[in-house]
Amino acid sequence: MQPRAVDAAGVTHETAGADARIVSLVPSITETLFALGLDRQVVGRTGFCVHPHDKVREVRKVGGTKAVKLDAIRALRPTHLIVNIDENERDTVEQLRAFVPHIVVTHPQTPQDNLSLYALLGAIFDRRHEAQRLCERLEARLRETAAQAFAAQNVLYLIWREPWMSVARDTYIASMLQLVNWRTLPDVRGGTAGAARYPMLDFDDAPWLADVDRILLSSEPYRFTQTHRDALARDPRLADKRIELIDGEMVSWYGVRAIEGIAYLQRLASTP
Template identity: 55%
Template structure:
């Protein structure tokens, strides 16, 4: 069964409704941020597999088997774990790999949050599948409060055009159709360039005309590890104020989105006051 509709009622790819899973689940997560969500829902004891990029919460994951990366899954190791459920994401996992996994894992949970508010149905979906409705509703309440705070700040301050750097050599950023861009927009940061595709465009500092619109550059801690030593280089290239930003807080959905929104609101407030 591929569960691909986000909502309180579980509906599979054939349109059939299903009750929450009855029995101890054996969960494998191929999505780092959703591995963290599984643990925050109290399901760590049922988590039998993860990727090498699933690093939070570290204490709970020490004994959980690694099955490769998000895009290079060790299918033999995964099969040996005999999972009942596998959690995947449209952007992070390869479709052909997921289709192969679906031939031997009974329940494939497909997620695709595109904005912070999309975490609400993700929480409820996981809560409904695994019998953690109360825990998921607590996360919904916390997320809605964080969203309200972030949106209020975004409305109170002038909107600012920013460049969010994710890579160096080549220089790369994010398009406005990404989850990262939606998170930043919540606090009033509009990403450049103003396009949806490609999702992670490369650019040259001396040829991209849209760079003239940028008023601040944010250097992410992932996937490229931007550090203090890169700030002066970027300031020289852009001619604009530049700051480091915690990439996990901007890009991880699931339960981390709650702290992520609060982090972004605090960072926006701090930089606006400088």
């Protein structure tokens, strides 16, 4: 009997053969597929799948994570489609089920969840040894981080402006930040999916803002720049806050990027 793997939707997948044709609609997982040595099997990706740069440029684009081109995917004749609960729309995924034999649903919510993600992809695409090596690297990074003492900080992690949007406590981003003892504000939880996971903010109606130590301006999905940082620094409501830019890929991309991302946060949290 072939080994099996269960995805985030509870669907059991058998091990695919060497002729698997994979379309990934999740940028961080596209990067992870290449890290697992699946270069030849990846036949489609979104325009946001930009890593590894030298390899993804050879892979056909099939739209965005939400504005998916169904006909482009159909033309690629994929055997497997990889999606994510937060990043892809359910209606689109249901339409793709009509002609893609295997849809793999992912939903990492903590850095530790990457261990099961590596194992899932390794089992489905027969890259168990490669997946195990990624697990060992991530486990070493997690142990290293747990052994360090980081100053407690309340942080406001901004992902959008007009309107301002942040992240709920039960998001992957918040869990990553917690590794270095950074606690996100506002103290809200958004559930398993949906807009509540990324709450809108009004600085004039945010009593918790007084407790914020650092404001982090992410490079994605909105690309905050030094100009935005400087403008916020002039806002009297934020006069006593440390405001800085942060690499959103390092914090929000799960998969193989988490290994480097945790080291990035360690360095950031250790900077005076």
